Amino acid sequence: MTIGNPAPAAWASRVVEVTDPERERRAAAQAGLVINGAEPLNCEVPVSLLGSEVTPTDRFYRRNHFPIPVLDAAAWRLSVSGLVDRALSLSLPELTQLPAQTMEVTLECAGNARRMYQPPAPGEPWGFGAVSTAEWTGVPLTEVLRRAGLQPGAQEIIFGGADRGTIDGAPHPIHFERSLPVAGVAESDALLAYAMNGQPLPPRHGYPLRLIVPGWYAVASVKWLSSIRVTDEPFGGFFQTERYMYERGSGTVVREPVRLQQVRALITRPGAGQNWPAVAAWSSAGRPGQVRRRSSGSR
Ligand SMILES: Nc1nc2c(c(=O)[nH]1)N[C@H]1C(S)=C(S)[C@@H](COP(=O)(O)O)O[C@H]1N2
Numbered sequence: 001m002t003i004g005n006p007a008p009a010a011w012a013s014r015v016v017e018v019t020d021p022e023r024e025r026r027a028a029a030q031a032g033l034v035i036n037g038a039e040p041l042n043c044e045v046p047v048s049l050l051g052s053e054v055t056p057t058d059r060f061y062r063r064n065h066f067p068i069p070v071l072d073a074a075a076w077r078l079s080v081s082g083l084v085d086r087a088l089s090l091s092l093p094e095l096t097q098l099p100a101q102t103m104e105v106t107l108e109c110a111g112n113a114r115r116m117y118q119p120p121a122p123g124e125p126w127g128f129g130a131v132s133t134a135e136w137t138g139v140p141l142t143e144v145l146r147r148a149g150l151q152p153g154a155q156e157i158i159f160g161g162a163d164r165g166t167i168d169g170a171p172h173p174i175h176f177e178r179s180l181p182v183a184g185v186a187e188s189d190a191l192l193a194y195a196m197n198g199q200p201l202p203p204r205h206g207y208p209l210r211l212i213v214p215g216w217y218a219v220a221s222v223k224w225l226s227s228i229r230v231t232d233e234p235f236g237g238f239f240q241t242e243r244y245m246y247e248r249g250s251g252t253v254v255r256e257p258v259r260l261q262q263v264r265a266l267i268t269r270p271g272a273g274q275n276w277p278a279v280a281a282w283s284s285a286g287r288p289g290q291v292r293r294r295s296s297g298s299r
């Protein structure tokens with residue numbers, strides 16, 4: 001982990017290209033990704049390409065629930081509101097002037113390997129490739145929370161993405177939103193990331209800002225982050241309570257939201273017809289705030 005600001009102030013004036021779904025799909029196909037769904041684009045890394053420590057950005061898997069929003073960073077602000085002493089509205093240049101941190105974090109979709117489930121589970125038919133690693137740079141979440149000041153009674157922090165769409169025939173579109181409990185957030189190493197592998201975050205991965213929650217399933221790492229709301233009650237949003245839940249037992253089914261990544265390892269080589277040994281593995285080891293990721297690259 002390195003501390004230091006890579007001085008990306010000029011990034012704020014970067015022109016954001018319109019994300020054309022067909023162009024996105026073609027770019028993913030050209031990078032060798034396996035496309036599971038084109039609109040919104042969901043694509044994974046073929047097993048043959050897994051195994052390097054850091055995934056090149058163009059090969060990073062992509063999971064979208066809604067169309068990719070096109071945000072003008074000059075107009076964009078991160079709002080911080082709710083149970084705070086000072087509500088904030090932060091521009092990208094303001095965020096990039098705060099103390100910065102860089103860390104390597106593996107994101108894995110909680111639905112990764114769903115195709116192997118028996119009986120079959122509903123949802124995106126992921127093989128093993130909904131997992132990738134990048135070096136993320138941004139402001140520690142705690143820096144921003146400290147500036148806002150959490151009030152007594154603050155319990156839950158809700159992170160709102162700018163993307164939105166209609167779910168299951170509901171009458172109104174909803175935004176992608178997820179929460180983290182206040183308890184433990186200081187130790188979570190969560191990052192408000194504006195750079196990925198040393199470059200400004202690409203639109204498809206959350207430009208201009210995304211949350212990165214090391215060790216948690218990637219659903220917690222909200223892209224296109226626009227709002228942070230602090231509340232005194234548990235969050236009941238769609239992607240918090242209706243999706244990304246474990247369901248255990250028969251008869252009385254116990255439902256529980258996914259949080260920390262479970263340990264998982266995968267032999268990526270030898271592939272069919274090959275016989276040299278190499279392994280890629282990752283896990284969070286379930287220790288919040290301590291182990292961020294472990295990945296042994298192919299050897
Ligand atoms: N705003 C927003 N954030 C989001 C999502 C989304 O659809 N919208 N998908 C989540 C899920 S389920 C995953 S697995 C990761 C995927 O991140 P990536 O597309 O950068 O790989 O983003 C998470 N953050």
Ligand SMILES: [Mo]
Nearest residue numbers: 063109110219
């Ligand atoms: Mo996911």
